[in-house]
Amino acid sequence: MMKNSLRASLALTALCAGAAFAGQAPGPASDADIPISHRDRVYAAEQFSNTLSVTDPVDNRLLGVIRLGDPSPGNFSPLYKGQVLVHGLGFSPDHRTLAVVSIGSNSVTFIDTQSNTVKHTTYVGRSPHEAFFTPDGKEVWVTVRGENYVSVIDAATFEEKTRIVTAAGPGMQIFSPDGKYGYVCSSFNPETAVVEVATHQIVAKVRQDSPFCPNIAATPDGKQVWFTLKDVGRTMVFNARPPFNVISSFETGPITNHVNFAKTAAGTFAYVTVGGLNLVKVFRTDDFSQVATIPVGKLPHGVWPSGDGSRIYVGLENDDALAVIDTARNTVVGQVPIGQAPQAIAYVPNAVPSGEGRQGLQALGVAGQVATLALSEPGATGSAPRTSVSMFDQGLLQVVQASVTGLVPKQPYVLALAEAKDGAGVLQPLANFMTNPAGAAIVNAVGPIRQIVQSDGVSPRRYLVIAPVVDGGPGKPVQTQIVGNE
Known part of the structure; x- marks a missing residue:
């Protein structure tokens, strides 16, 4: 019995040692990795077809699109009721709700991931850009880029509860994995605001090398925040904790779009989409050295890791496609046709807990042309x-x-x-x-x-x-x- 118990104990120890507990953005590094499965979904917000595409990552297959609005010229009607310029994308910590931002109709559409149905649409100020849930799932912060504030929405009622006033043109926000801070970069002013989530108070400001930041991301270990500068083709890194000092700033290339991370056995790597070069550049987060340059297709934009960090998904704005990168080899291993001009994308593990999750989806149709x-x-x-x-x-x-x-x-x-x-x-x-x-x-x-x-x-x-x-x-x-x- 003792020998059997010892064997069982050794086997359990070996299993735990071999298990991956890396955690992928936007979650903390202490979270367990989630292997790719048919329950996962890759979503892309598509600006010109006004659709949200839904992809199964196991076989890189488009399942269909959620149509939020009409294409041109139907969306020019003064009585138009759908969404226009579908652009931003976030998801709840329980992976059951998407927050989809439409710039042209000033809206945040909340979508149930299981049924692909709209739960609610909240209208905010002029030209919102991105939305994301706080790590506790209680609030949704929406950067209202056409004005000067972050709209804070109650995630239970979908109603705006307060506003956080910033410099004009807040571009995007993301949160520290522990939920203590929100980081709001600017698209019109050369400063990023650090906000204490509990009090909604700005506690620090970080300089930007230029005014135009479209995207920001925090490392899973909670130590760094990276943001891109589209107008000057640079990427900056600052300390995610006080004193929030700038750690690095370096050139990445014209039309630098989005950044995100994959945490692997080899370390944590930042993947930066460089639209003007049709490349994704890969950097280490410990010494900021560039380790790979990956040709992906025309005008790469949004980027997001799989739940286990083994894949990076990239939206190709001028190719109407998702590129799939194997992070072990840093090569493209797949491409998925999707809707028109994908902007933000999100990989949501366990988005569909049961069934096929295909109800409510439509064929791509003219949006694929x-x-x-x-x-x-x-x-x-x-x-x-x-x-x-x-x-x-x-x-x-x-x-x-x-x-x-x-x-x-x-x-x-x-x-x-x-x-x-x-x-x-x-x-x-x-x-x-x-x-x-x-x-x-x-x-x-x-x-x-x-x-x-x-x-x-x-x-x-x-x-x-x-x-x-x-x-x-x-x-x-x-x-x-x-x-x-x-």
Whole structure:
């Protein structure tokens, strides 16, 4: 009996030693890892199809979409009741409720993960950006980027209970794993606010190297906070505890979008999406050294780890897809077609505790249709394109999105249609824009552009170009459409 007990004890010890207790963001490192299963879901908030896609991570299969609003031009109606510009995404600590932010309709939609049904919609101030539950699950904080506050919503009643006033343009918030602090970066001002969750009081401010932070994340060990600076292409790290000092700041590349972490047997690694380079860059969190550069597809945006850190999921904004990264090898091992222009994504372990969890889901339909092309300097051959363009089909119209790089910083330009492929002739402006300090920009327009630039046999063919603004009008094009890459 003693020998059997000893064997059982040794076996249990070996089992515990081999078990992974790493904990993945946004939870604490003390949480047990959750192996990937059919109960898990990967969600993506899709800005132009106004959908939330639902993916099974075991076989990387799109199960369907939750349609929150209509595509253009239906969403232009003054009587429109759905959601517009579906963008931000968070989830409750019990993994049963999603909080989906729609920028254009100023809303937070709460969705039940088991039934895929809307539980409630709360309307907040102008142009909210991201929402997340506090670690105790009692509140939902929503950054109202078009104004100057965080809207604090009671998670039980879905009603706003208070506001935390910040500098104008709060971009996103995330919490320390222990729930003591909330970290609110800014998209309009060069400061991040540290808020004591219990009192809703700002207790510290952290400088940002630039005003435009779109995304922020805290390491599972509760020691660091990382945030991205989209306008200057940098990533910063500060101490998650007092005195909240800046630890590091380094260049990551044009249109640096989101950051998140995977905690593995080899350590904790930060995965940063760099939209202008179509890459994910991987950094150690102990010495900030870069350990991998992963080509993933066009305009990577949102990023989130699986419940065991073995996979990282990346939303490809200009490819309408999820890229799946194996964190052991830091290579892409899968791609899932999803809705149009995915923004924030979230991997939710055990989102569906029973059954298939497919009720309420719809087919992707027209939201899965996209055409792409690229631009580069006139006459350039053999080099990587400077600008990628996606045309998201909305029926008769397309939403055109250009991920622009390689221009002069802080200068006015215009995306236009030219009569000739070399940019000669009269230019017809589509959208004026200003480049950021990294010489990059995201440019949007709406119209029947695909029929024009790819020739439908009816309209005269035109070619997309980018030109500087000179004396109030388009100058000589500096980037022209690469014909044949369509």
